[in-house]
Amino acid sequence: MIYQASVTAPVNIATLKYWGKRDKNLNLPTNSSISVTLSQDDLRTLTTASASPDFEQDQLWLNGKLESLDTPRTQACLADLRQLRKQLEEESEKAQKNDAKANADAAVEVVPPLSRYKLHIVSENNFPTAAGLASSAAGFAALISAIAKLYQLPTSSSELSKIARKGSGSACRSLFGGFVAWEMGQLATGEDSQAVEVAPLSHWPSLKAAILVVSDDKKDTPSTSGMQLTVQTSSLFQYRIDNVVPQRFQEMKQAILDKDFAKFGRLTMQDSNQFHAVCLDSYPPIFYLNDTSKRVIKLVEKLNSDEGEIVAAYTFDAGPNAVVYYDEKDEDKVLSALHRHFGHVDGWNGKKYEQEEQWSGVSRVILTSIGVGPQVTSESLINEKGLPKSSG
Amino acid sequence: MIYQASVTAPVNIATLKYWGKRDKNLNLPTNSSISVTLSQDDLRTLTTASASPDFEQDQLWLNGKLESLDTPRTQACLADLRQLRKQLEEESEKAQKNDAKANADAAVEVVPPLSRYKLHIVSENNFPTAAGLASSAAGFAALISAIAKLYQLPTSSSELSKIARKGSGSACRSLFGGFVAWEMGQLATGEDSQAVEVAPLSHWPSLKAAILVVSDDKKDTPSTSGMQLTVQTSSLFQYRIDNVVPQRFQEMKQAILDKDFAKFGRLTMQDSNQFHAVCLDSYPPIFYLNDTSKRVIKLVEKLNSDEGEIVAAYTFDAGPNAVVYYDEKDEDKVLSALHRHFGHVDGWNGKKYEQEEQWSGVSRVILTSIGVGPQVTSESLINEKGLPKSSG
Structure with missing residues (x-):
């Protein structure tokens, strides 16, 4: 059994620049910034996230090449998402037990324990990396959004932006379309350092x-x-x-x-x-x-x-x-x-x-x-074995 | 009768930059600056200043070409120098009258009224202007020093630097050799905005x-x-x-x-x-x-x-x-x-x-x-008619 979800995410270009971290590990900035999200027709990352009890390790294929997931930043993102998924699973388990007590015959659907499965992630840009365009923002936004979709997290875009921020600071702004502000926040934990929408694409298309x-x-x-x-x-x-x-x-x-x-x-x-x-x-x-x-x-x-x-x-x-x-x-x-x-x-x-x-x-x-934020898509980059289609 | 004096002056390169004027007409800076005076063996302006009752107008030849003296900045410098000369002449006249009263037979030498004579000034750089090296500092420093010498002014280098400053801000620093500070001063008149020696060439040759x-x-x-x-x-x-x-x-x-x-x-x-x-x-x-x-x-x-x-x-x-x-x-x-x-x-x-x-x-x-400040020289750029030697 392979569970999967695919999401595309956009590039954003700051108009008020992010330059300076007050916390290197949490990617907390020294100042707030503002960006415009660009159209995914021209620049986007498509990421398929999949989970399966059969996968032996977390793996990432980026533009056809196997890349390491073993960086502190990526690990921080995966840990946060798995934690949120685990909460869902625990709540579901609890609800199921309660239901079972109340009515022993009712078949309550169990949320599968995806938080315990390894992930296969396949990611591709629709623009040449050689162009030197900052792709890490779109990359982390797509990664976080795809896993959040796979995990069926009810989490808001601003909440997800805090996770994306830990991967790459400016990635948090790619969680929204249109005009986006990254509010620097004040807390040492980074809980208030998040992206918010200033105005949607429709405001000034x-x-x-x-x-x-x-x-x-x-x-x-x-x-x-x-x-x-x-x-x-x-x-x-x-x-x-x-x-x-x-x-x-x-x-x-x-x-x-x-x-x-x-x-x-x-x-x-x-x-x-x-x-x-x-x-x-x-x-x-x-x-x-x-x-x-x-x-x-x-x-x-x-x-x-x-x-x-x-x-x-x-x-x-x-x-x-x-x-x-x-x-x-x-x-x-x-x-x-x-x-x-x-x-x-x-x-x-x-x-x-x-x-x-x-x-x-x-x-x-x-x-x-100007363009929209992350979009769920039916286009999948993995095959039935949970491997990249291109290399399958 | 032609009176003349020749002086060479150096280029200086700021190590703490002058950028910003608080008074455009007086060239008063927004901040103090520091420079190193460069050797005149490689970069210098030689200026001969001459005065004569026969000259019909103030004229300047720069690197062989007749140039206008009719800019507010140059006029401000000439006016200041003529004013100082006029004071000398008036003092001399007064002294002569006193002497004449005291001893009708004593022949006291009269200071000639150079302040009323027109000036012919010839100036040459020993480096190509095409090199794009700021030559206005050396140029104004040589101009002011040559006329001060011609006028036999007893004025100090810091005093002269205030006149050079009106011609071109950074020129004031070319009045000294070695390491030079231009103290920005506070007064609206600019009377305290002058160059001073930080250390002479001999300190760090x-x-x-x-x-x-x-x-x-x-x-x-x-x-x-x-x-x-x-x-x-x-x-x-x-x-x-x-x-x-x-x-x-x-x-x-x-x-x-x-x-x-x-x-x-x-x-x-x-x-x-x-x-x-x-x-x-x-x-x-x-x-x-x-x-x-x-x-x-x-x-x-x-x-x-x-x-x-x-x-x-x-x-x-x-x-x-x-x-x-x-x-x-x-x-x-x-x-x-x-x-x-x-x-x-x-x-x-x-x-x-x-x-x-x-x-x-x-x-x-x-x-x-590193080099010395302005130097009096016997090398003259004008001929017996008071015209540039090269074009004579």
Whole structure:
């Protein structure tokens, strides 16, 4: 007997950045953050979680390769989910006993003891890992959601976000669609450090994103060690989290509620810049933006300046890739400005604009939009033996 | 009759950065700064100032080209110097009258009324302007020093630094050799915003500098407008000047007095990084470091890490050029690390080390050292007609 459930989960891109942990083990952040969930049509992780009394060990296949589940973070997530399942099973057992006492003939369905079964998990992204797009958020969100579905947990998305957070901080924001806030919380246990919805996709469905995948030969500083270095060495960082982020958090939420793109865009750009500023103020300094990233920034600044208003907003995570947000009504303005210099790369989906000088440094574009949170799907990645279909 | 005087003045490179004006007209800074004066053997401006009753207008020839003196900043400098000269002349006149009363026969020498004569000024750099090295500091320091010498002003270097400051803020620091502090001052008049010596060249003569001239096709944001943008838009900037710089100023002075290269170097690198961080936190963001600058930073960080101590310290002004400070005792370590990737460009003065992979992006190196302040010289740039020798 194999029990299984499959879920897809989205990528999210922060507009108010998460950078800095106050607790490394629990992934508790030094500040609250805000993100936009991107459409799963273009970027998503599909995960099938299965449990069976016949499985001999927990196993994970990621994009066709067997990967270790034996990291403290993944173990923390699995332990939390099994604990929640165990509670369900115990409650069911108790209910069954009570029922049995009351009516010896009634056949009450027993909840199978999945918490004691080993898990086989198969996970695939619909985008190349080589693109360097942060896939750990979608990955952990899909993992947690698939197991929660398999276990039939009645747990809310915010509750699940706290489990996903232990896997990868920003994964907690991928538990929701639309606009999402990760409230940093105050408790040492992390019980109040969770994602909440700021506004659903339906509030502002015309928000779009163009991702410029920037080629880079250098190895970026991993975000976990980068964050710690910034927390420990940047003299500007503490000021940012104490005095800049709290106000920006409120302003950005309001800009989203007001669908005020100019305000939302300006705050997004300023916060991306300030995140990279505190990286540069770290010692030794951390750089994620390269000369191509800077050209994209200048191109967007020029577009906004030419238009006399903010119609596009760039943001950069811990790498050189640019995400440019815009509203659908300004699509031709924004895409033609980007196409002018990057029209020669893949990903334009047949959109045609004038081309000028070709700039190197971008390997492809991904045109996408705001999207929904995790979705249950009937598409399964495992075969009847509980092994990945592709390798079956 | 032509009166003339010639002076050479040095370039200085800040180790604690000047970025931000609290008064644009008087060039009053938002924070104190510290610099090292570089040797005039490699980088200097030579200026001949001349005055004559026959000259019809104030004129300036800069590197062989007639340039306007008609900028508010230059006019402010000339007005101050003429005012000081006028006081001398009036005192001399008064003394002469007194003498004449006391002894009608005594011929007291009259101070000629140079303050009423027009000036011809000829100025030349011994380094290519194309190198993109800030030459305005040396230029204004030489201009002010040459006219002060011509006018035979008894004014101290700190007093003259206040006049140079009005021409170009950082020029005030080129009035001294060795290690120089520009004390920001508090007065609205700027009377207490002046350069002072931290330590002379003789205190630490073994300090050396390798300048890597970085090629760049883009036009940098001019520093004056860049500073104003940072002051107005960076939320981290005010914290820097209120809470970081005052302590760093004291620490860096102490590191210089202690000849503690590791401490001096670390503070220098951190302050360069923080200056570029507040530029990036400006809106729109200002970038001066390019990918080549970052490679130099990483190369220096790796060298220090391999050595287990700080033996080299990078600093970058408002452009991509790198200045790498080191102590003479570590010259082979530092130069061989730089030569490894940039050995193919000009400027190594016959120094030979191993070469590895050639990196592009640097057009030449300038190997120099700490140097003295302005020097009077008998070398004159004007001919007997009061015109530039080269064009005479």
